[in-house]
Amino acid sequence: MLKNRIMPLVCLIILLLTMSACGGTSEKNSQQDTVQPSSEVTDAPETENLTRTITHLKGEAIVPVNIERIVVLSAAYIDHLLTIGEKPYGVNVEVRYGGDYLPYLSSQLDGVQLVGSADSPNLEAIVALEPDVILVESRTADEVYAQLEKIAPTIVLGTEWLEYEDDTTYWTKDLLKVAELYDKVDLAKEKIAELEAKTAEASETIKKLDQKKLAYVRVREKNLQIYAGKGHPTNTLLYHDLGFLPTGLTPEEQRADLSLEVVPDLDADYIVMEVDPNGRENLNSMNQSALWGKVPAVQNEKVYETDSFWLFKGWGVIGRGQIVDDVLKMIE
Template identity: 65%
Template sequence: MHRFKLTAVLMAAVLLGLLVACGSNKEPVQQEQTKATADKATRTITHLKGSTVIPAKINKVVVLSAAYIDHLLTIGEKPSGVNVEVRYGGDYLPYLASKLAGVPLVGTADSPNLEAIVQIAPDVILIESRTADKTYEQLQKIAPTIVLGNEWLAYESDTTFWTKDLLTIAEMYDKVDMAKAKIAQLEEKAVKVREKIKAMDNKKLAYLRVREKNLQLYAQNGHPTNVLLYHDLGFTPSALTPKDQRADLSLEKIPELQADYIVLEVDPNARDNRKNMNESALWKNNPAVLNNKMYETDSFWLFKGWGVIGRGEIIDEITKMIQ
């Protein structure tokens, strides 16, 4: 009888040990499963401030850059809050306005409205490096903040630098393939116009900007709009077009441009300066003006050059200009 009780006790102890062992073996498995689930729920984005963990599924994003608004809309994503542009009356950038109906405005890129951003409760905030200098720490407390952009003139010979931020944003949404397809479609569109320009005998172009107090001549490099005109589309720079940095241009120098085409971007506060130019004989007697080859843009080209949507619109305008 005692021998039977001893055997039963021993069997119970062995059984208990097996149960404990099984339980301890399950714990690492459960931890691995939990980690795998967490990994699927987030992704890590590398940007100018390092690496930031963001939700794998973004429901709300606040954007403090016109270029990044273009990028989001290019991949079919609508922002939940956007910055305003002071020079256009503190509203949406006009060329994107129809696609942003109802989206809250959250101040400027330089001075974002933090309270308005808090009310949106975004999953992610997208900003440029210049914004980060002032408000990165504050924005980071509201939501994971991704800092994109590069320093001016740091692109060297890379003419596709404007696509880098688009591809990073596309990565956030797992839409890199879509972004690449959009870029390829834009390139096809540019090639068709480039072939037309290549066949032209007279294709010297000057890209001018009328500011409130002065007139500027844009360079061949440095800005994505310049690269689009002189590299992607193949216009020949005018005689005075600088290589890397824009330069002030006096009216006395206009005859030296020797431009077959002039693209004129006029700031909203520069109408008086524009009027004075029209009244100048130096301007009126310029060959591009006399031959009706002067094209005044909607003053958004400097914004449009950064994105697929904007660049497509510039190419459409160029197509009309050279007909």
């Protein structure tokens, strides 16, 4: 009888021990499943929904921390993005230069969508790209900012050069603002410093020249113009940063027309010449003129025709670096 009473009790104890062991294992597994994902979140925080606020000429814009699709309506801002290692998703074209990528940046823009010109952006094309952010110049914003802002947060940059008076580093301000979008301000500053070092080295070479008066001219369809010593970052790169001397006919702040009658007074040792697409016939006439032949740079065959993009290149690190390279080749 005692045996019959003990056996059920033993079975009950065994059952309870088994259930306790299973419960412990289940609880342990449950704890492991909970802790592991928590550890992963700590190591790789979620940033998809994070934003930052950017101040610009039209106020403030809230943009994603991780920008994947940025549309750019300025050649300068394309240069800025590529300088910090970011590729735009859509870019403007320059109608007067064939309506395509600017040649000096084209090798880095393969596959980037075209969205019209800065003056007449293709709003439908921009909408189709579903951009995270749009970058525009102030002159573009005056016309279409309200429409662009409905598509995506729109950052408005750019101010007229003369408002900055003698600040020759003013062109860097927009680069630093673009870098702020990607939290790459330190990288942008490094790129600026590298360019400054390269420019300073080139200026030492130019200082050693016995004759270094330079005229930066533009041949248009029916007239010849000379650029000023200020008024544009390309001009200040030549005369301030690199150290060329302006000629007696070089205006101070605004470009001016040069008639053939005054051309013999152009005391330029070097001429940097930009020729408009419709200016070739005018250039041919100049080359046949005895008056043009009296200019020292013409006599000494020191006329350097640019690729017509120096006015764009002067706004960015990549472009300015290429101008410095061209100048060194010119004076060799």
